[in-house]
Amino acid sequence: MSEYVVEMRNIVKSFGEVHAVKDGQFNLIKGEIHSLIGENGAGKSTMMKMLYGMYPIDSGEIVVKGELMGKLDPKLAIHHGIGMVHQEFMLVSDLTVLENVILGFEPKKGFQIDFEKARKEIQHFIDQYNMEIQLDKKVSQISVGEAQRVEIIKTLMRGADIIILDEPTAVLTPQETRKLFEILNNLKKEQKSLVFISHKLNEVMEISDRISVMRQGFYMGSVSKEETSPLDLTKKMIGREVFLNIDKTYEKAGKRILDVQDVWVPSQKETSKIRGMSLHVNEGEIVGVAGIDGNGQSELIEAITGLRPVEKGHIFLDGKEITNLSPKKVRAVGLAHIPEDRNTRGLNRTMSIEENLVAVEVDKAPYSKGMVMNSPAMDKHAEEMVKLFDIRPTDYKLPTSSLSGGNAQKVVVAREVSMNKKLLVAAQPTRGVDIGAIESIQKTLEEAKKNGAGVLLVSTELEEITSLSDRIIVIHEGKITGELSAGEANENNLGLLMMGGSVEKKLEKEGEAHE
Incomplete structure (x- = not known):
């Protein structure tokens, strides 16, 4: 047998x-x-x-x-x-x-x-x-x-x-x-x-x-x-080696690019309502937001990007108030957004790779002039993006529905990063993608930071948060439970904060145990 x-x-x-x-x-x-x-x-x-x-x-x-x-x-x-x-x-x-x-x-x-x-x-x-x-x-x-x-x-x-x-x-x-x-x-x-x-x-x-x-x-x-x-x-x-150890730069961050002030955001779930949250992101830094799924991350991202109404508080982007502006108007101020669900908010799967790559700015030069589309400019951009971000297959006329999850995500990342906006909001950028795509996407986020953008990174992958972020904010049930520098953060204290605990209380207890 x-x-x-x-x-x-x-x-x-x-x-x-x-x-x-x-x-x-x-x-x-x-x-x-x-x-x-x-x-x-x-x-x-x-x-x-x-x-x-x-x-x-x-x-x-x-x-x-x-x-x-x-x-x-x-x-x-x-x-x-x-x-x-x-x-x-x-x-x-x-x-x-x-x-x-x-x-x-x-x-x-x-x-x-x-x-x-x-x-x-x-x-x-x-x-x-x-x-x-x-x-x-x-x-x-x-x-x-x-x-x-x-x-x-x-x-x-x-x-x-x-x-x-x-x-x-x-x-x-x-x-x-x-x-x-x-x-x-x-x-x-x-x-x-x-x-x-x-x-x-x-x-x-x-x-x-x-x-x-x-x-x-x-x-x-x-x-x-x-x-x-x-x-x-x-x-x-x-079929090759992959390097996920990011060569993180620690140059001094620039001016404040995102300022979230005492914001309250509604939600159907009690645990994900945002309750008086304040945070900021500077130029040239990555701020990670860690938390268990369903604790307000989606609501925070949607409030910043104009996809969900804000009940109270203010949000400023590059010094201009964007509270409750439409997504299109928020983008015009200087925001790029990698959404957590590429299929519902990141892509039109029936459209081609090329069309998705220019979708956000298709009504602007060089892709159009008035009502006339500039096909050669679109082709040139698509060809550059497919090569730069290693999107496979390379035929950018194919529908996006023909792509694997990792390559579909690369299309979203390529489109958002190539616009060189002042703030990049990246929500679960490597969720459900393989290790090769993870390597590519993480390097892209670090490159955006080096080029002076502020990056707000929301991820449930703690290894990703700790390896990429300069500062880490932890949220639990719609509130910030702690903020740590990259050097202070580890799986234990982040996990504790993610469950609503306090790092300070833990240290106090450890101190009492040693006495």
């Missing part, structure tokens, strides 16, 4: 003319954590969605616990002990945690749901794996880390002993990531088999037993953690 609980052999999968997986290979041993890594579009998530039955395979074989699978669907996958924790949680926010866990699999007592039996079964898993879950709270009231634990409990309640986790740490604080890793190691001790999909090589090296790499739909090999390094993995992923 095979030592593998999962074998995926010679897998091929296409979506129309897009060949997502050309030669997929993967196997999983009982009681191991096996990471699957690769660039955006490499095929890793597609491989695991085929294992979970979300996509049918075009050709190849999937063997689960020695049994060759025919047509797989999620119901059949669950029947064979396969569970998947998706990057976007599949929870109903208005239901309690307990109701979410049993949804669709409710134990019955006659014609009624047996909540007492369900509670006992769930509590067994909570105690066994030290999960820390509040069963009677609504999902809307719990943290992101706790919501993820709820998803894991859901898979266990359905009998899963093979668990796929897709980018599980993408929205977690360092403390929540450590808690997740404790749980994963406890699951491993109980002989659960785990697939860990991630972009974060330091986490992959920490949690994995084995690591498999995919590149452009092809399987590039598997190695044990002890046999490799982040540098070797990067070369396998993209």
